[in-house]
Amino acid sequence: xxxxxxxxxxxxxxxxxxxxxxxxxxxxxxxxxxxxxxxxxxxxxxxxxxxxxxxxxxxxxxxxxxxxxxxxxxxxxxxxxxxxxxxxxxxxxxxxxxxxxxxxxxxxxxxxxxxxxxxxxxxxxxxxxxxxxxxxxxxxxxxxxxxxxxxxxxxxxxxxxxxxxxxxxxxxxxxxxxxxxxxxxxxxxxxxxxxxxxxxxxxxxxxxxxxxxxxxxxxxxxxxxxxxxxxxxxxxxxxxxxxxxxxxxxxxxxxxxxxxxxxxxxxxxxxxxxxxxxxxxxxxxxxxxxxxxxxxxxxxxxxxxxxxxxxxxxxxxxxxxxxxxxxxxxxxxxxxxxxxxxxxxxxxxxxxxxxxxxxxxxxxxxxxxxxxxxxxxxxxxxxxxxxxxxxxxxxxxxxxxxxxxxxxxxxxxxxxxxxxxxxxxxxxxxxxxxxxxxxxxxxxxxxxxxxxxxxxxxxxxxxxxxxxxxxxxxxxxxxxxxxxxxxxxxxxxxxxxxxxxxxxxxxxxxxxxxxxxxxxxxxxxxxxx
Amino acid sequence: xxxxxxxxxxxxxxxxxxxxxxxxxxxxxxxxxxxxxxxxxxxxxxxxxxxxxxxxxxxxxxxxxxxxxxxxxxxxxxxxxxxxxxxxxxxxxxxxxxxxxxxxxxxxxxxxxxxxxxxxxxxxxxxxxxxxxxxxxxxxxxxxxxxxxxxxxxxxxxxxxxxxxxxxxxxxxxxxxxxxxxxxxxxxxxxxxxxxxxxxxxxxxxxxxxxxxxxxxxxxxxxxxxxxxxxxxxxxxxxxxxxxxxxxxxxxxxxxxxxxxxxxxxxxxxxxxxxxxxxxx
Numbered sequence: 001x002x003x004x005x006x007x008x009x010x011x012x013x014x015x016x017x018x019x020x021x022x023x024x025x026x027x028x029x030x031x032x033x034x035x036x037x038x039x040x041x042x043x044x045x046x047x048x049x050x051x052x053x054x055x056x057x058x059x060x061x062x063x064x065x066x067x068x069x070x071x072x073x074x075x076x077x078x079x080x081x082x083x084x085x086x087x088x089x090x091x092x093x094x095x096x097x098x099x100x101x102x103x104x105x106x107x108x109x110x111x112x113x114x115x116x117x118x119x120x121x122x123x124x125x126x127x128x129x130x131x132x133x134x135x136x137x138x139x140x141x142x143x144x145x146x147x148x149x150x151x152x153x154x155x156x157x158x159x160x161x162x163x164x165x166x167x168x169x170x171x172x173x174x175x176x177x178x179x180x181x182x183x184x185x186x187x188x189x190x191x192x193x194x195x196x197x198x199x200x201x202x203x204x205x206x207x208x209x210x211x212x213x214x215x216x217x218x219x220x221x222x223x224x225x226x227x228x229x230x231x232x233x234x235x236x237x238x239x240x241x242x243x244x245x246x247x248x249x250x251x252x253x254x255x256x257x258x259x260x261x262x263x264x265x266x267x268x269x270x271x272x273x274x275x276x277x278x279x280x281x282x283x284x285x286x287x288x289x290x291x292x293x294x295x296x297x298x299x300x301x302x303x304x305x306x307x308x309x310x311x312x313x314x315x316x317x318x319x320x321x322x323x324x325x326x327x328x329x330x331x332x333x334x335x336x337x338x339x340x341x342x343x344x345x346x347x348x349x350x351x352x353x354x355x356x357x358x359x360x361x362x363x364x365x366x367x368x369x370x371x372x373x374x375x376x377x378x379x380x381x382x383x384x385x386x387x388x389x390x391x392x393x394x395x396x397x398x399x400x401x402x403x404x405x406x407x408x409x410x411x412x413x414x415x416x417x418x419x420x421x422x423x424x425x426x427x428x429x430x431x432x433x434x435x436x437x438x439x440x441x442x443x444x445x446x447x448x449x450x451x452x453x454x455x456x457x458x459x460x461x462x463x464x465x466x467x468x469x470x471x472x473x474x475x476x477x478x479x480x481x482x483x484x485x486x487x488x489x490x491x492x493x494x495x496x497x498x499x500x501x502x503x504x505x506x507x508x509x510x511x512x513x514x515x516x517x518x519x520x521x522x523x524x525x526x527x528x529x
Numbered sequence: 530x531x532x533x534x535x536x537x538x539x540x541x542x543x544x545x546x547x548x549x550x551x552x553x554x555x556x557x558x559x560x561x562x563x564x565x566x567x568x569x570x571x572x573x574x575x576x577x578x579x580x581x582x583x584x585x586x587x588x589x590x591x592x593x594x595x596x597x598x599x600x601x602x603x604x605x606x607x608x609x610x611x612x613x614x615x616x617x618x619x620x621x622x623x624x625x626x627x628x629x630x631x632x633x634x635x636x637x638x639x640x641x642x643x644x645x646x647x648x649x650x651x652x653x654x655x656x657x658x659x660x661x662x663x664x665x666x667x668x669x670x671x672x673x674x675x676x677x678x679x680x681x682x683x684x685x686x687x688x689x690x691x692x693x694x695x696x697x698x699x700x701x702x703x704x705x706x707x708x709x710x711x712x713x714x715x716x717x718x719x720x721x722x723x724x725x726x727x728x729x730x731x732x733x734x735x736x737x738x739x740x741x742x743x744x745x746x747x748x749x750x751x752x753x754x755x756x757x758x759x760x761x762x763x764x765x766x767x768x769x770x771x772x773x774x775x776x777x778x779x780x781x782x783x784x785x786x787x788x789x790x791x792x793x794x795x796x797x798x799x800x801x802x803x804x805x806x807x808x809x810x
Contacts, residue, residue: 256765315591316590402664
């Protein structure tokens with residue numbers, strides 16, 4: 001209650017800018033300069049320096065200030081950003097990027113190829129494990145001239161371009177970071193980027209303010225004068241703020257799924273579920289293969305068949321998202337629609353367990369498994385409650401254990417769990433976001449690796465083949481084959497392809513135009529009317 | 530006994546409380562008959578309002594029957610209330626009796642120990658204990674018992690202090706009865722009435738405490754409780770008010786009934802006090 005009251009006060013304190021506007025708007029309307037766009041950021045991130053912090057809220061807000069060399073369309077084709085154009089050698093080893101001219105940092109310094117080389121080779125390689133894994137494949141990275149960067153790889157790596165979005169490797173100013181501790185440099189508290197909005201003010205627990213950068217390199221852009229991210233800790237207060245027009249846009253998990261149907265009814269709001277193609281988060285029941293009988297593929301398959309994924313999407317997530325069909329999300333490259341897990345069938349699941357030698361005991365159960373609900377909010381607890389009932393139908397007792405977010409990460413990282421729920425980003429390519437969960441070379445005591453301990457030499461070989469092949473067709477063959485194996489083996493029980501609706505006032509235009517949703521620069525966003 | 534009942538009956542509220550309590554007990558006892566199957570089963574569509582589709586009190590965000598949850602939750606609430614009170618009484622009576630009967634430095638030591646527990650805000654302490662021992666029904670009962678024994682110890686000590694110098698105790702001592710026998714057979718029965726009254730109120734506060742813990746998500750995730758029902762209904766209160774209101778009413782009515790019964794017990798066991806109060810009112 002205390003939270004909601006505080007949230008309401010925070011919302012009430014905001015100036016009621018831009019509340020009135022005509023609702024009827026035609027698409028393709030001419031951009032209008034000016035205005036303040038109020039949004040929300042949940043939860044409040046510790047810092048907004050991308051790279052130093054890579055959590056969801058930072059990835060949503062920081063691309064307004066920082067940019068990558070490229071960004072991605074909804075079908076994950078690269079689109080020019082700080083790189084005007086690029087070429088790739090036929091053997092897939094050499095990349096040459098031509099940079100935009102007249103780009104300035106927010107402190108007035110010119111942006112050059114040296115900043116790009118520093119960001120790739122030093123900044124992100126040191127800070128981000130994800131970038132490090134890829135950027136260690138680089139043999140040389142050099143500034144051929146102030147506006148040209150040449151990168152040569154040790155071996156061909158087809159998903160390389162996917163690493164150059166702002167959320168993966170934002171270009172940061174060399175002159176403010178080189179020679180300093182990247183985590184404590186003054187620029188971390190006052191971010192300086194090349195993006196259309198510059199950092200102005202951050203009142204902790206209240207709001208983050210960014211203002212139009214007048215020297216932005218795209219002429220005439222951005223259209224907005226100011227972006228304000230409000231910090232509203234209570235979900236119902238966030239919904240109220242959106243409904244009352246105090247904020248014009250909600251993103252990620254700002255709004256609870258059960259509020260979406262009501263918001264869809266409101267004529268002035270648009271609910272857009274696109275914009276998660278790059279991340280493509282996939283949720284699953286995470287199984288620890290070291291716990292018997294979870295090492296038995298028949299058991300895993302039976303558990304998978306006992307789950308009604310349509311129920312999860314329709315009833316728990318109120319129609320937002322879609323049932324998973326395998327380890328690769330349908331929006332990720334190299335998804336194979338022919339590789340599908342067995343359909344929902346409780347009777348067959350029971351028969352499978354009977355045949356596998358796990359008879360029901362007198363109390364109707366076959367065996368008991370411990371289960372840790374994902375401590376990321378109420379909906380995940382509801383999901384675990386549903387799973388417990390689903391497993392009961394096939395005689396598996398799920399014993400729920402509550403935990404907090406820190407303990408969850410520690411226990412999963414240390415393999416101290418039997419079953420839990422997890423969801424993981426795929427980053428556009430199975431080599432970047434799928435492989436890590438299934439190959440035996442990545443069995444580590446670190447979260448988001450192969451913590452389940454699944455090991456299959458054939459799967460290892462196919463993922464390696466797909467990783468090192470230079471041609472997309474060869475990679476597709478390997479990925480299709482591995483998907484066919486995995487849907488039979490069910491190393492993790494995939495549940496749903498998640499999507500987080502972006503809800504915004506209809507007068508806010510051009511919100512979702514790329515495969516990264518709200519994690520874009522917003523230089524083309526404007527408020528009509 | 531009939532005298533006791535007559536005095537109890539004189540307090541109308543207490544009788545009403547007793548009837549309500551009996552109904553709650555009946556609901557808990559017959560939960561499996563009234564609502565067969567698990568209260569976690571999805572019975573219908575989510576957010577069905579009360580009275581529709583056979584849902585007496587509506588359904589929750591997963592289509593589970595709220596009425597079934599309340600009936601099954603009554604078991605847990607009453608069980609937690611009873612078990613944790615028994616545990617707290619055991620600790621409190623033992624320490625209070627030792628302190629009050631022996632006196633001297635033992636009394637001082639036990640009372641400082643008791644005060645140490647009393648200085649910690651009980652709800653915060655309970656949250657801490659449950660968080661440390663991970664939320665299970667055992668840790669919840671343990672936490673409630675640990676935070677609710679100090680008042681018992683103080684009351685029992687005070688009774689013992691006044692009773693130990695009475696003639697019947699001295700007589701027993703002269704007769705050569707052992708200390709334990711004196712405490713258990715002579716003093717304790719005479720100190721029972723405040724303990725009985727206190728324990729009925731402790732059951733009420735234990736139910737409240739358990740509900741508050743469950744509301745915060747610190748209940749046993751495998752057990753349906755009233756606090757859990759309210760906690761899961763909180764964020765959807767604008768869509769489904771019935772999810773929070775009915776379990777809330779259940780807690781309210783039960784706790785009220787326990788308090789009324791406690792009042793009645795106090796009247797019946799302390800006739801003099803009751804008459805004074807009657808006179809004043």
